[in-house]
Amino acid sequence: MITGKNYIGSQLKASGSKTFKTFNPQLNEENPWVFTEATPDEIDETVALANNAYKVYKNCTGTEKAAFLNAIADEIMALGDELLAVYCAESGFPKGRAEGERGRTILQLRSFADMVAEGNWVEATIDTALPERQPIPKIDLRKMLVPFGPVVVFGASNFPFAYSTAGGDTASALAAGCPVIVKSHSMHVGTGEMVASAVIKAAQKTNMPEGVFSNLNGGGVVVGGSLVRHPLVKGVGFTGSIKGGRALFDLASQRPEPIPVFAEMGSINPVVLLPQAIEQKSASWATAYAGSITLGTGQFCTNPGLLLGIKSDALSSFVTQLSEEIEKISPSCMLHPTILKNFTNGKKELQQQDGVRTVAEIKSEIAPNYAAQTVLVVNGKTFLENTRLHQEVFGPFSLIVECENEAELIAIIEKLEGQLTGTIIAEEAEIINYTGVIAALQNRVGRLIFNGVPTGAEVCPSMLHGGPYPASSDSRFTAVGIHAVKRWVRPVSYQNWPNALLPAELQDDNPLGISRLVNNKQTI
Amino acid sequence: MITGKNYIGSQLKASGSKTFKTFNPQLNEENPWVFTEATPDEIDETVALANNAYKVYKNCTGTEKAAFLNAIADEIMALGDELLAVYCAESGFPKGRAEGERGRTILQLRSFADMVAEGNWVEATIDTALPERQPIPKIDLRKMLVPFGPVVVFGASNFPFAYSTAGGDTASALAAGCPVIVKSHSMHVGTGEMVASAVIKAAQKTNMPEGVFSNLNGGGVVVGGSLVRHPLVKGVGFTGSIKGGRALFDLASQRPEPIPVFAEMGSINPVVLLPQAIEQKSASWATAYAGSITLGTGQFCTNPGLLLGIKSDALSSFVTQLSEEIEKISPSCMLHPTILKNFTNGKKELQQQDGVRTVAEIKSEIAPNYAAQTVLVVNGKTFLENTRLHQEVFGPFSLIVECENEAELIAIIEKLEGQLTGTIIAEEAEIINYTGVIAALQNRVGRLIFNGVPTGAEVCPSMLHGGPYPASSDSRFTAVGIHAVKRWVRPVSYQNWPNALLPAELQDDNPLGISRLVNNKQTI
Structure with a gap:
């Protein structure tokens, strides 16, 4: 065949x-x-x-x-x-x-x-x-x-x-x-x-x-x-x-x-973990993110490659829980040896940067072309200063950044390149206190997600899959x-065009029965 | 001040x-x-x-x-x-x-x-x-x-x-x-x-x-x-x-x-003169086009710089009438000496091409920085072969192309670069016989005009001022x-976002009362 x-x-x-x-x-x-x-x-x-x-x-x-x-x-x-x-x-x-x-x-x-x-x-418009x-x-x-x-x-x-x-x-x-x-x-x-x-x-x-x-x-x-x-x-x-x-x-x-x-x-799809959520639902978010990071061997453009939190005991527990969950998951196959090679090299480069700690990494022997999922941790100051750490590692990988405070968190978001998605993990009660974080994130991403994972892009009219460069080129x-x-389309105007020669979409009697903007009023 | x-x-x-x-x-x-x-x-x-x-x-x-x-x-x-x-x-x-x-x-x-x-x-869309x-x-x-x-x-x-x-x-x-x-x-x-x-x-x-x-x-x-x-x-x-x-x-x-x-x-805004229109309304179209070519000393991006007709006695009469009308109009001032210089040089370059005849040109002495409006004629074959003749001369200028037949007319339109406008001058009875011409023109322009002049771009929602490159860059x-x-805008999606934190445009109760696409149905 x-x-x-x-x-x-x-x-x-x-x-x-x-x-x-x-x-x-x-x-x-x-x-x-x-x-x-x-x-x-x-x-x-x-x-x-x-x-x-x-x-x-x-x-x-x-x-x-x-x-x-x-x-x-x-x-x-x-x-x-x-x-x-x-x-x-x-x-x-x-x-x-x-x-x-x-x-x-x-x-x-x-x-x-x-x-x-x-x-x-076709956005038919008639004056x-x-x-x-x-x-x-x-x-x-x-x-x-x-x-x-x-x-x-x-x-x-x-x-x-x-x-x-x-x-x-x-x-x-x-x-x-x-x-x-x-x-x-x-x-x-x-x-x-x-x-x-x-x-x-x-x-x-x-x-x-x-x-x-x-x-x-x-x-x-x-x-x-x-x-x-x-x-x-x-x-x-x-x-x-x-x-x-x-x-x-x-x-x-x-x-x-x-x-x-x-x-x-590319996109590293930043996820902001707000304090109350991490304190109250650490275990369930750790499980959800271990799944999201490793889904499809991490080979999604919306893979959560960057987790941003504010330093606290709760964040430390979350790191431990996520690491445990990550290591529980069986490694899976990558698309091609070159993809695996890029994953391994990209991961190593980040692991070798100053101030970076590896908190989860499958060490046992794994099958050829299978990827060893990995989670790293770094502090906010180091991340802010070293833009190498902002690079995407395509595969089952995520970098957790422990920020000193909210100001540093905002500074980091503002310094990120354009992203497909940005996620806020929060209790509804606390989110109102973080409007600066949300505003910064909105400016860097195509899709904002509340209390979810970025993997998965629903096929519906409200989906935006794209974002500021380099998430997309436009x-x-x-x-x-x-x-x-x-x-793939451009608008064309017809001026004083004979009705019979107009495309059906623009004819007087609206033979297709479509919604049109007529004399600046939307008609259905 | x-x-x-x-x-x-x-x-x-x-x-x-x-x-x-x-x-x-x-x-x-x-x-x-x-x-x-x-x-x-x-x-x-x-x-x-x-x-x-x-x-x-x-x-x-x-x-x-x-x-x-x-x-x-x-x-x-x-x-x-x-x-x-x-x-x-x-x-x-x-x-x-x-x-x-x-x-x-x-x-x-x-x-x-x-x-x-x-x-x-804002094209609010809700699923x-x-x-x-x-x-x-x-x-x-x-x-x-x-x-x-x-x-x-x-x-x-x-x-x-x-x-x-x-x-x-x-x-x-x-x-x-x-x-x-x-x-x-x-x-x-x-x-x-x-x-x-x-x-x-x-x-x-x-x-x-x-x-x-x-x-x-x-x-x-x-x-x-x-x-x-x-x-x-x-x-x-x-x-x-x-x-x-x-x-x-x-x-x-x-x-x-x-x-x-x-x-x-740039744009030379081709105008197609169909035979019956030229036979029946030569004088009035000559007057209209003499006005359009010289309006604002020809300093419009929609100035009609190219008139395309099929060889006939009627077309010859139109050329004579247009030339007479053009020479009746008093020359006017250009924006700047450098604009005048570019106009004069551009015009001369075209006048010196093989097969080009000057049929109208103000020869009397004119004031400094005033432009001598000019009309040239060339046959279709020469125009088709010499792309220098397709270049815009910014100012009161137009080139008339006498095509051998409809096939040559279509070939010329297809070879043109992208244009802001394309105009058809026709009697309603004849236009139905020229669907190939219209299709070719539609593919090259941003705005199609029937029986009018391209100068003037109405400010209304249905206006398209732009077109395929180089009329515009996008x-x-x-x-x-x-x-x-x-x-100047990009779409942003909000996923599972708390209603109170959504922009007003996207909130459940539609506080701004705007038209939105809700579950793929347009609402007003």
Whole structure:
């Protein structure tokens, strides 16, 4: 079923000579499939197809796009257990995670299908003419969002389904009306090809134009770089490291025609532990955070990598309890030997910094590619002065900072880089005394959480998955939830345009029955 | 009344030694006032003040911000005729234009005041909890737009009021809740200082924090560059040339923390003249376009610099009529000798290209700094092959392209760079035959106009002033209309947040009575 070839539109092609394989971290051996990297000619052909598809696909109705998105979900489900097996072989994740992530992917596709079927998302805005206005008549003006062109999506290592081939970036771009070219993540190309086959089948069943979706393989950075530089590509979605995201952002910004890149990158997701909560519910928070730190072997962008508290006996007990809980949990497998290597090196670098103590670390012998979860402690002053300690260690890891007082806690929050999430653990009675802490945290994060864990990002309209740089490359957008569509669209105005020639969304009689802003009043 | 100093918050300071003057193009002599460029220390002080102001100003209510914006409008009006006189002395524009542009500026300020007083603009989105959901409970999640920090605004040469000191960028950023630092345009620094004094007075009368607004002078690129590179600056608004806008975009993209730049830059605003319209209404369109080409000495970003028609006798008659109308109009003054020089050189460069004919050009002797309006003609093939002919000539200038047929017309439109506007001149009966032309044009522009002229950009929610690069640096936003606020805000989500601590916009009982998306249904 896995051919190792590229999907150039619906055609499987592999004219290149560069090949590579994926790796099974649980078995600690290469997977059997051989993948062929896309050639420069194949890349050109793919982008040209996407650009042609754009001219047709942008005009598809919401109903047509919804049928396509729902068909993708159906076809992914139709791949059944074989898809889950390949996913597990290329990620080391257990089958339960594969099922859960597949469910999330399906939910995302169907959410965007519902959104385009309903149609409100285009932000239709109408200002009718006032021919009698003095000194000059007011024109008729109408505005709505339209797709801006072919989008390149880079799959994420840690979400082979939900943030990859048919994940949130792809679903949102297809919902917008933009054709998608996926650069498959090199760690799970087989999973990618299978999901791509589902998208292609769905496109054919729902009569979508050839080139509306393609899937290219590449082992290094060449294929991705060529795609981002291609003049007909108009936007980029990426989930991964700061280094990778920034490189693509720089490439895109330096083009003769710069294009938007939405890169969801690093985050250490600070958690503030307020005194009363730690005093009263130390044990339950220790258990919850031991679970959150190690969930998915810590391979979440929302992994809580930084716990901030104010020095006290209660905080010391919490540290002890968390350490015990952490050491009780069985180590689990990482996605790939290089991910494990980065984890081990990153952790070591922090352990070697002055003033850092290791309070929990699995020492027993563990299986190849399994990660030894670790918790470190440092005082506030040291953390404030040493920005190396602010760096993300991707994996089951957290650094606890014992602050001298509230002022130091606020100073630390203000010095942090942008984050996806910020969490406050507090008793309701005490939180009112910490408005300075909350204000500082709000300014640094995309999502504020009260008495919970940051792992998990609900798929719903109110989700903001993004944040100030480097959590994301543009804090004005989200990667999760239906508003993620706004990354791939631009507004267009129609001035004194004949009613019959207007898009249905803007016509006088509102044939789609959508919510519109008419003469500055929201109508439903 | 004009001191020549910088407004660092409410303080007038001029510790630097670099000075410069503005120029009166009508009198062809320097204006009397001496302006002092801001020093690096003054720039640092200004940004630090803005950053402190941000912490307070971001929490101001819509009512408070509306009072501030309305007070700015009041204080500008209170400057009376003296302000108009300085405007005219620094721009060469007549008093009627000064009054008109002041009116537009006031309208913009009051539109944003109304927007924040009403409060719907924050896109409040609420998803309530489902504690019983399986397999895991649904959390409560709420999202709204918040200001992202101090914004630097660069004034435009051609709109000393409406796109400068207290123009659309400043009004939208202040409405968002972002403090503003204006880098005053060097051609109208006196006008800028007077308007700045009005903003400062308004800030004091409405108890805004010190540093919510500053106004810095600079003769070259040093002050602007330092502002854009400053780590505490979080966004940039610019209106001007492609060269200037791109330079700022590059600076901002290359920062350790890249920041968004909304630059509204060049556009030649293609106008498509369909055959029947030209046959039936040649004279009236010739008159309308002679007026649009020369309006404000052609110094509009929406000036119609490119007229596209299909070869016919009717088109030839239109060319003759337009040429006659153009030559009937008295030449007028440009903003500055350097603007005139760029106009003359740009025009000459195009006139010297192979295959280009000059069909209208004022030849009689004209006053210093006055521009000789010009119309050129070229055939479609030559235009298609020579992209130099696609360049903007800023001033009273237009190039008519005689296409061989519709296919060539479409090919030309597809090859154009991004544009602010695209216009179709047509009889209603014929437009249905040109859907390919319309589709091509829609893909290249921000605003489509039917049977009108592109000059003039109505201030209303449906306006899109922007477009694909290089019309603007990010086609996803507008510079005109209330939605311009979206350039300076980011969404923030609150997860399971205590109701009493939520911003009013997101509280259960909707105390502000705003329109919100609740569980994916729009409510009013």
